[in-house]
Amino acid sequence: MVTARSADTRREPQQDRSRATRQRLLSAAVACLAELGWTGTTVAVVAERAGVSRGAAQHHFPTREDLVTGAIEHMSEVRAAEIAGAQPALPTGPRRTEAVLNVLADLYGGPLFRAALQLWMAAATDEALRAQVAPLEARLGREAHGMAVELLGADESRPGVREMVQATLDLTRGLGLAALLRDDSARRTRVLAEWASTLDTVLPPPS
Amino acid sequence: MVTARSADTRREPQQDRSRATRQRLLSAAVACLAELGWTGTTVAVVAERAGVSRGAAQHHFPTREDLVTGAIEHMSEVRAAEIAGAQPALPTGPRRTEAVLNVLADLYGGPLFRAALQLWMAAATDEALRAQVAPLEARLGREAHGMAVELLGADESRPGVREMVQATLDLTRGLGLAALLRDDSARRTRVLAEWASTLDTVLPPPS
Numbered sequence: 524m525v526t527a528r529s530a531d532t533r534r535e536p537q538q539d540r541s542r543a544t545r546q547r548l549l550s551a552a553v554a555c556l557a558e559l560g561w562t563g564t565t566v567a568v569v570a571e572r573a574g575v576s577r578g579a580a581q582h583h584f585p586t587r588e589d590l591v592t593g594a595i596e597h598m599s600e601v602r603a604a605e606i607a608g609a610q611p612a613l614p615t616g617p618r619r620t621e622a623v624l625n626v627l628a629d630l631y632g633g634p635l636f637r638a639a640l641q642l643w644m645a646a647a648t649d650e651a652l653r654a655q656v657a658p659l660e661a662r663l664g665r666e667a668h669g670m671a672v673e674l675l676g677a678d679e680s681r682p683g684v685r686e687m688v689q690a691t692l693d694l695t696r697g698l699g700l701a702a703l704l705r706d707d708s709a710r711r712t713r714v715l716a717e718w719a720s721t722l723d724t725v726l727p728p729p730s
Numbered sequence: 731m732v733t734a735r736s737a738d739t740r741r742e743p744q745q746d747r748s749r750a751t752r753q754r755l756l757s758a759a760v761a762c763l764a765e766l767g768w769t770g771t772t773v774a775v776v777a778e779r780a781g782v783s784r785g786a787a788q789h790h791f792p793t794r795e796d797l798v799t800g801a802i803e804h805m806s807e808v809r810a811a812e813i814a815g816a817q818p819a820l821p822t823g824p825r826r827t828e829a830v831l832n833v834l835a836d837l838y839g840g841p842l843f844r845a846a847l848q849l850w851m852a853a854a855t856d857e858a859l860r861a862q863v864a865p866l867e868a869r870l871g872r873e874a875h876g877m878a879v880e881l882l883g884a885d886e887s888r889p890g891v892r893e894m895v896q897a898t899l900d901l902t903r904g905l906g907l908a909a910l911l912r913d914d915s916a917r918r919t920r921v922l923a924e925w926a927s928t929l930d931t932v933l934p935p936p937s
Contacts, residue, residue, distance in 0.1 A: 558855060559855055560851065560852065560854075560855040562769045563855070637854060640851060640907075641851060641854075641855070643907075643910055643911060644767065644847060644848060644851045644910070645767065646911055647767075647844065647848075647910050647911060648765060648766055648767040648770070648848070653911055656911065657911040657912060660911050661911075661912065664908070683924050683927070686920050686921050686923070686924035686925075687924060687928070689917065689920075689921050690901055690921050690924060690925050690928075692904070693901050693904030693905050693907075693908060693921065694897055694900050694901045694904055695904070696903075696904035696907050696908070697899070697900030697901055697902070697903035697904035697905075697907070698900050698904075700847075700850075700900075700903050700904070700907060701871070701900060701903070703850055703851070703854050704850060704853055704854060704860055704863065704864040704867050704868075705864060705867075705868065710896065713893050713896075714893050714896050714897050714900065716893075717890050717893035717894060717897065718893075718897050720890075721894070721928065721932050724931075724932065725928055725931065725932075
């Protein structure tokens with residue numbers, strides 16, 4: 524009994540450490556991709572930024588492709604969980620649509636979007652990378668769509684509603700693109716306010 | 731007189747050849763950027779693709795930055811002229827808005843958009859390149875806006891109209907992004923049809 528328990532306590536901190544190392548690598552990979560692009564994001568560079576030995580990094584992620592796709596996937600899950608957690612704090616009533624649009628636009632506004640975009644662009648010029656990245660990109664797109672449907676309270680069984688939700692996500696991604704090389708926040712605010720009032724006009728209210 | 735005239739005729743074909751060389755380089759630079767990304771697009775690679783000596787390429791474009799920004803700028807002008815030329819062929823009446831949206835979405839659908847996107851992404855991670863590229867990106871954005879206003883016959887003096895035109899361009903850029911790693915044409919058609927009917931509802935008809 525005593526022996527088993529000490530083995531357990533020994534194993535647990537080690538698992539914790541391993542998980543913490545993994546998290547640091549995933550987080551550093553997103554930061555590197557956003558700042559340096561695909562070419563500059565090697566396992567060695569990410570390991571150094573994470574304060575992890577190159578050997579340990581390669582133990583967790585044998586290739587740069589594994590590391591980087593794993594990072595975008597994991598950080599997107601973290602972000603989705605944050606959005607779900609913040610949902611109760613969103614206003615109801617006339618300001619809700621605009622608040623929801625800002626949440627969606629934020630999804631395509633920060634380092635995670637920049638990192639993902641660097642990865643998609645690299646995949647656009649590299650067939651092997653594309654084979655690994657395209658399914659992830661498609662899945663994240665579906666998940667963002669589900670999130671938008673829920674936050675907007677959209678009833679997709681009504682004609683045209685699905686397309687308007689998709690258009691909303693395409694619009695917010697386009698806004699993310701426009702903010703890549705400059706501060707576009709003032710224009711973004713005006714566009715989202717106008718789009719919110721349009722959505723409130725064309726989408727039937729949630730039943 | 732005779733001497734002057736023969737000097738003229740000698741000079742002209744040489745100017746023509748020089749212009750043709752330049753055009754080939756600009757066109758090859760866009761193709762390289764779209765296919766290989768910024769890292770793969772060196773003056774040497776572009777020169778080889780254009781069938782031009784490296785020395786001649788460097789005579790026209792001393793640096794890769796000059797070549798690539800020059801290429802995006804020039805090819806965008808060519809595209810804008812094509813769109814202006816095709817304008818009389820656009821339908822009037824109820825199908826016009828959708829036809830215009832397809833023209834705008836095509837603007838962000840082909841190799842030129844992919845090439846520009848590769849350049850913007852490289853500029854996002856490189857401050858010196860960004861200083862050269864951001865003004866070009868901003869100018870092309872303004873020109874696209876002007877094109878959209880004209881094609882849609884939008885009266886921007888009315889409240890909200892400017893923002894809906896901007897939203898339309900953000901949407902079409904977002905659609906361009908979504909088509910980067912897969913064939914998204916069926917979804918694009920549905921989204922644009924719905925967006926057209928929304929614009930026809932919320933935009934006042936051109937006076």
